[in-house]
Amino acid sequence: MKLVDKFTLWFLGITMIIIPINSVITYYSIKREIDRSAVERLKHVNVRVAEQIGKGQPPGEYTAGCRVLFAKTDTAFAADHYVITERDVTQDPLLNDNDRKIIVTSYHNIHDQYYRITSGDYVSRSEQILAGLRISIMWKLIILIALVVLTARVASRVVLTPFYGTIKKLQHFNLKAKKRLVLPETRTKEFKDLNLFVKKMTDKAVDDYSSLKEFSENASHELQTPLAIIRSKLELLSESDIQGDQAILIADMNNAVEKLTRINRSLILLSRLENNEYEATEEVPFDQYTKDALAAFCELIALKELTVKSNIEEPVCLRLHASLADILLNNLLSNAIRHNMPGGTIEVILNREFLMVKNTGKAPDGPIDDMFQRFKKGSQCNNSIGIGLSIVKQICDMNSFEIQYHYTSGLHILIVNFPPETDSSKLLQNDERYLHERIQL
Amino acid sequence: MKVLLIEDNEELASSISEFLGREGYICEVSYNITDAQDKLISFQYDCVLLDIMLPDGNGLQILSFLRTERIQSSVLILSAKNSLDDKIVGLEEGADDYLTKPFHLPELHARLRAIYRRKKLNGSNIIAFNEISLNIDTLEATVNGQLLDMTRKEFDLLLYFVVNKNRVLSRQSIAAHLWGDYTDNFANFDFVYQHVKNIRKKISAANGTDYIGTVYGLGYKFNTSKQ
Numbered sequence: 001m002k003l004v005d006k007f008t009l010w011f012l013g014i015t016m017i018i019i020p021i022n023s024v025i026t027y028y029s030i031k032r033e034i035d036r037s038a039v040e041r042l043k044h045v046n047v048r049v050a051e052q053i054g055k056g057q058p059p060g061e062y063t064a065g066c067r068v069l070f071a072k073t074d075t076a077f078a079a080d081h082y083v084i085t086e087r088d089v090t091q092d093p094l095l096n097d098n099d100r101k102i103i104v105t106s107y108h109n110i111h112d113q114y115y116r117i118t119s120g121d122y123v124s125r126s127e128q129i130l131a132g133l134r135i136s137i138m139w140k141l142i143i144l145i146a147l148v149v150l151t152a153r154v155a156s157r158v159v160l161t162p163f164y165g166t167i168k169k170l171q172h173f174n175l176k177a178k179k180r181l182v183l184p185e186t187r188t189k190e191f192k193d194l195n196l197f198v199k200k201m202t203d204k205a206v207d208d209y210s211s212l213k214e215f216s217e218n219a220s221h222e223l224q225t226p227l228a229i230i231r232s233k234l235e236l237l238s239e240s241d242i243q244g245d246q247a248i249l250i251a252d253m254n255n256a257v258e259k260l261t262r263i264n265r266s267l268i269l270l271s272r273l274e275n276n277e278y279e280a281t282e283e284v285p286f287d288q289y290t291k292d293a294l295a296a297f298c299e300l301i302a303l304k305e306l307t308v309k310s311n312i313e314e315p316v317c318l319r320l321h322a323s324l325a326d327i328l329l330n331n332l333l334s335n336a337i338r339h340n341m342p343g344g345t346i347e348v349i350l351n352r353e354f355l356m357v358k359n360t361g362k363a364p365d366g367p368i369d370d371m372f373q374r375f376k377k378g379s380q381c382n383n384s385i386g387i388g389l390s391i392v393k394q395i396c397d398m399n400s401f402e403i404q405y406h407y408t409s410g411l412h413i414l415i416v417n418f419p420p421e422t423d424s425s426k427l428l429q430n431d432e433r434y435l436h437e438r439i440q441l
Numbered sequence: 442m443k444v445l446l447i448e449d450n451e452e453l454a455s456s457i458s459e460f461l462g463r464e465g466y467i468c469e470v471s472y473n474i475t476d477a478q479d480k481l482i483s484f485q486y487d488c489v490l491l492d493i494m495l496p497d498g499n500g501l502q503i504l505s506f507l508r509t510e511r512i513q514s515s516v517l518i519l520s521a522k523n524s525l526d527d528k529i530v531g532l533e534e535g536a537d538d539y540l541t542k543p544f545h546l547p548e549l550h551a552r553l554r555a556i557y558r559r560k561k562l563n564g565s566n567i568i569a570f571n572e573i574s575l576n577i578d579t580l581e582a583t584v585n586g587q588l589l590d591m592t593r594k595e596f597d598l599l600l601y602f603v604v605n606k607n608r609v610l611s612r613q614s615i616a617a618h619l620w621g622d623y624t625d626n627f628a629n630f631d632f633v634y635q636h637v638k639n640i641r642k643k644i645s646a647a648n649g650t651d652y653i654g655t656v657y658g659l660g661y662k663f664n665t666s667k668q
Contacts, residue, residue, distance in 0.1 A: 224521035225450050228543035232456035235546045238609045238659045239463070247658030251611075254659075258613040261543055296620075299594065300632050 004156035008148055015144060023137050030129055035102060038123045039084055042104035046082075046117045050108035053115060073107070073116045082106045100125045162186030166195055173202060175209050176274060213271065220268045227264065231257050266387040269327070270374075273394045278321040280399060286325060287316040290350050293329035297337060305343050313351040318418060320399055328395050331388040332357050332414060339412060355416045363407055371405055392416075442557060443467045445486040447477045447503065448519065449496050457490065460546045461553075473497045478506055486514045487560075488553060491536070493520040493527055501527075504534040515556045519544070545614035547605040554604050570603050570665070572649050584647035591643065594619050598636050602653060602663040611660040637661055 049068050052059045059068060083105040103120040165184035173181055181202045183195040234257065238250050272278065290312055301308055318325070336346045336359035344360035364371070372393040374386070396403045402417040444466050448454040451472065458468040469484075471477035474497045481489070481503075489507070493500040504516060516536040520527055528539045537556045540549060558566075558577070566578040572585045580596050582589045591599070601618050602610065612630040619636075641653050654664050 221521050224542040225453060228521075229450065229452045229456065231543045232453060232460065232546050235609075235611070235614070236456055236459060238611065238656075242659070244657055247656070251658040251660075254611050254613055257543075265541075299592065299635070303632055303635050 003160070004152050007156070008152045011148060012145060015141070019137055019141060023133050027126065027130060027133060030133075031126055034123050034129075038102045038121055039082075039104055042102065042119045042121055043082060043106065045119045046104060046106040046108070049117050049119070050106075050110060050115065053108075054110045067120055069118045071116050073114045159188070162188060162191040163194070166191070166198060170198065170202075175205055178206055178210050180206055213274075216267070217271050220264050220271065223260075223264050227257060227261055231261070263387065266391060270387075270391060270394055273324075273391070273398055276398070278324050278398070280319040280321050280324075283317040283319050284322050284325050285315060286318045286320065286355075287312050287314045287350060289322075289325045289329055290316075290348065290355070293326070293333055294348065296330075297333050300337055301346070304337060304340060306337065306340055307343075307345045308348070309345065310348040311350070312348070316350055316352055318399075320395075324395050324399070328392055328416075331392050332416075335388055335414075336412070353418060353420075355418075357414045358411050360410055361412050363410075364412075368405060368407070372403070442487045442553075443485070444469070444488050444490060444553070445477065445480055445484075445514070446470045446490045447472075447474070447495065447500065448490065448492045449473065449494075450492075457546070457549065460550070464550055466553075474500070474502060477503060481507070481512055481514070482510065485512075488515045488517060488556060490549075490553075491516055491518050493518060493531070501531060501534060504531070504536060508535060515560050517549075517552060517556060519549075545611070545617055547601070547608055547610055547614050548618055550608075551601055551604045551618065568600065568603060570606065573599075573603065573644070573652075575600050575603060584644050584649035587647045589643045589647060591640075595636055595640055595643075599640050602640075602661070606663050606665050609656050609659050609662050615660070 045068060049059045049070060053070065059070070085103045085105070100123050101120050102123055103118060105116060105118040108115050108117060162184050169181055169183055181199055183199055186192055186195065230253075234250055234253055238247070238254075242250065290310075294308065294310060298308075320328075332355075333346075333348075336357050339361040340346065340359050341361060345358075347356075347358040349356040349358075372389050374390045393403055395401075396416060400419050404415045404417070406413050442465075444461060446454055446457055446461075446468055448457065448470065449472050454470045454472070458470055461468040469480060469486075471480055474495050477489075480486075489503065491500045491503055500518070500520075506512075507514060507516065518527075518531045518536045518539045519542060520531075520539065521542040531539055537559070538552050540552055558568075566576055568575045568577060574583045575596070576582075577600065580593060582591050582596055582599055597619055598615065601615065612633045615633050615636075616630065619633075637653060641651055644653075645651050650667055652663050652665065652667050654662055654667070656662050
């Protein structure tokens with residue numbers, strides 16, 4: 001539910017509660033006011049009647065439009081004593097109307113004689129007031145709801161603009177771009193706080209990320225020279241007069257240095273991929289690359305007694321950096337060879353939609369989702385460093401390819417789906433528009 | 442062949458100059474750009490081995506220095522930073538080849554020899570040792586004048602052996618030479634063994650001497666003293 005809908009409902013709910021209460025209050029206050037003014041007027045009439053009597057002129061039955069009765073009385077009351085009675089006169093045959101009558105009786109001392117003066121008047125009945133109120137409340141409600149519903153969206157769009165601006169910026173925020181977030185200015189306190197917080201958080205993330213990256217890049221590069229020293233010294237050592245068991249030690253060291261070198265190079269490659277150093281500038285003939293890669297591996301394939309079936313459609317051109325095309329194919333094929341069994345098969349299918357590499361092999365023993373993570377590898381293979389697939393994944397991610405893996409009936413199946421023929425930049429644009437629509441109201 | 446090594450790391454520099462010395466190169470070492478520039482003006486070198494990151498600047502400066510001073514030495518860049526840009530810039534600025542640290546010394550030697558061949562021995566594209574003769578243009582190998590039926594990889598490997606005569610070549614170094622840097626496949630060196638076996642078989646079939654021998658635990662060696 002949208003914020004604006006919540007606010008609207010909340011507001012309408014409050015209105016629903018307030019309007020009955022308010023109308024009760026209005027009803028009673030109007031009624032009281034009417035009664036009060038009627039009583040006030042009648043009191044005035046009584047005083048005037050009393051004055052007339054005092055002057056010796058007997059008042060008529062009607063004074064100032066009110067019916068007045070007066071009689072002598074023995075009862076002594078204070079001069080300002082009034083008795084107010086009200087009654088409904090529905091049953092009054094003369095009036096035959098739903099009116100209410102207010103009667104004010106007062107006592108006056110005129111020439112030492114007490115008089116009781118009674119006057120009465122008709123006022124509007126409460127039901128009539130209520131009926132009037134009901135119509136006005138109805139209209140009030142209708143106008144209120146209509147205006148709230150109609151204007152809430154517009155108002156919220158105006159008021160929440162900075163908020164949506166921040167959200168949009170956040171959605172486009174990419175840590176890897178290492179660009180600090182620039183948020184729209186706002187004068188609303190809450191949004192100011194939000195922007196301040198978001199900015200602080202993302203700036204910190206950007207700083208941490210770039211220092212971490214810098215560290216790992218520097219570490220990888222700094223390792224290269226010591227590795228070169230170790231390797232060269234080992235090579236010189238193996239030229240000298242070496243006994244059998246010393247040779248084994250050197251060979252083991254050579255292996256370890258080799259592995260270290262390879263891990264280091266792969267990590268550097270990964271970080272360079274993340275730095276977008278390999279931007280695709282032109283289309284490469286991927287079918288040719290696939291054939292070349294298969295040819296390069298043919299000796300190894302023969303050695304492992306594997307059968308290769310390939311179905312390569314021509315031409316398949318992809319927007320991909322040439323080095324990455326090589327690395328991608330090398331890693332996929334060498335994986336298919338390594339995780340195979342003697343006498344097994346490899347099937348390579350390439351067309352404009354996808355590249356599929358199928359190979360026989362033992363079922364994976366870890367969870368499939370971990371396969372593309374660095375240094376996660378099946379236990380059956382000790383001589384790999386477990387970074388090949390993560391490089392493949394990274395290459396796919398950088399070029400908006402989609403990679404899938406499954407294992408069915410003894411076959412490892414890796415599929416790289418290429419983006420459809422449409423221009424990739426166009427695709428991005430669509431994506432942006434979609435995003436834009438979604439964050440609009 | 443006279444080589445100037447510009448490398449700030451003394452241990453690595455000593456390894457390289459020792460190795461190249463054994464191969465009969467005259468190898469002089471500079472640890473910084475200023476010293477290197479002095480040496481380059483005073484003496485003549487066939488090849489410059491150039492590290493990119495040096496204490497007093499970027500090694501690429503040497504390339505422009507060579508151009509302005511009209512020095513005809515070949516340049517092989519040795520860099521720890523195997524970024525694509527450096528490589529492209531280096532080659533565009535006139536370097537002849539680019540090798541990423543950590544490299545194998547026999548690989549360095551093979552690259553140096555290749556540069557030397559390209560620059561100095563204009564036209565001569567035959568590398569010969571006794572009865573073995575390798576044509577690096579046509580990628581044809583002959584033994585006693587008899588053409589061997591070899592794959593590209595086998596030819597490369599034989600060339601690597603002939604260039605690095607009497608050197609122990611580790612399986613790792615051979616694998617890196619044949620398959621490059623980014624192959625995660627070859628901790629299993631069966632295929633190196635297979636290739637070496639094939640070469641030896643083919644040379645023997647052509648009545649050539651089986652120069653290639655196994656060095657226990659370490660790898661292989663092209664042994665010229667074998668008869």
